[in-house]
Amino acid sequence: MKTKKLINDGAAAVDEMLAGILAAHPRHLRAVEGSPRSIIANEGPRPGKVGLIIGGGSGHEPTFLGFVGKGLADAAAIGNVFASPPPDPIIECAKAVDGGAGVLFMYGNYAGDVMNFDMAAEMLAMDDIEARTVLTTDDVASAPIDQRERRRGVAGNVFIFKAAGAACDLMYSLDEVERVARWANDRTYTMGVALSPCSLPQTLRPNFQLGDDEMEIGMGIHGEPGIARGPLRSADEVTAELLDRILGEMKPKRGDHVAVLVNSLGSTPLMELYIMMRKVKMTLDASGIEIHLSLVGNYCTSLEMAGASITLMHLDDELQRLIDHPCDCAMFRSGEVLR
Incomplete structure (x- = not known):
């Protein structure tokens, strides 16, 4: 089709x-x-x-x-x-x-x-x-x-x-x-989950297949195979698994600061992203990790793929200053932009 x-x-x-x-x-x-x-x-x-x-x-x-x-x-x-x-x-x-x-x-x-x-x-x-x-x-x-x-x-x-x-x-x-x-x-660490495929403008055909009740953890933004395919689970369960893998590598300490991105892969709406963001905040709060900056929305997509990714940047003083530095781009602005 x-x-x-x-x-x-x-x-x-x-x-x-x-x-x-x-x-x-x-x-x-x-x-x-x-x-x-x-x-x-x-x-x-x-x-x-x-x-x-x-x-x-x-x-x-x-x-x-x-x-x-x-x-x-x-x-x-x-x-x-x-x-x-x-x-x-x-x-x-x-x-x-x-x-x-x-x-x-x-x-x-x-x-x-x-x-x-x-x-x-x-x-x-x-x-x-x-x-x-x-x-x-x-x-x-x-x-x-x-x-x-x-x-x-x-x-x-x-x-x-x-x-x-x-x-x-x-x-x-x-x-x-x-x-x-x-x-x-x-x-910087990212983990994603795919819920449905995308299609290229030239072919108008899905670039991979997922069952109606399936999801795939770790799929790449071009449809590269992930690490686990299984039944669709709740937003809290998926968010917890993505964060477990990220925090397992990051190994932050209580009082550390992070920047958070909850990103749509294309067609996943803000409602679902903010449900995930809620769980991210709950999890980090429980570990004593401070969120310095949070971004939620479409930042790195894969055409119309359904799914999302979570990114954490483990901040130090220098990275925090640089993340806070003003920028003024066509599709992204932050800080007090000096003109």
Whole structure:
């Protein structure tokens, strides 16, 4: 059975979406002339500042281009649905935001992204633009803790990009921005649950199958297999299992502070997310863990997939300051934005 989507042509969906986003957010975003998949912040890039470039496949909106703006990312390179951007738009992003202090690439740990961003970095070196990379690896379910370098980057990107973008905006050196980005990634943990599949605009077919009464713990944002499939359980039971796995690795102490994200994978509504948030707060309160910041909503989606993820960032004083730093993006704003 084909799914229903409000599109014109599946092959044109990404470019038509980008045209709509640029029409809606001209104060925040522009495309590089001649490179429509290279989206640049109107404010943010400036001489002497490290340029932060994020990117990846479409279908996860507002990740990635929704986090481009002052105080966060300077640019995003956009790929086809669930596909890495090729090197050319990445290179054009870097040239557009290079302020002479180098650029940092940040993206989820997926083979196609790694290959294309690495290729772009090699080509930029020929133009004397230094490009370094920090991969995000927050998906607890995707590999054991002793193989964290193999883990995927998922909704934790929001907090990890936020910390790195603040460091760039505060004019940290490239060495310091890279240090912050790696530390933020090391302190961020995500677990998710899928309830139903999504479908690509080109195929209009579900990209995996789940029974009417089934759920899958740990499924990836492209439909990668999770770690446990079984009968659908209550919101409190699912939230408790996701948090158990996160807290088992994080090992916070009483009095520690965290940032929390309860994220919809696409079609799960706010009602259900806030029911989960209620259980998150109850659980953390019982352990003496303080919530410094909470975000609830669509932050890293998988088209119309039903399900949710929970992310915790284990804050220290530096990460807390960076998370609180103002930003003004097309689809995400925080703090007292200075203009």
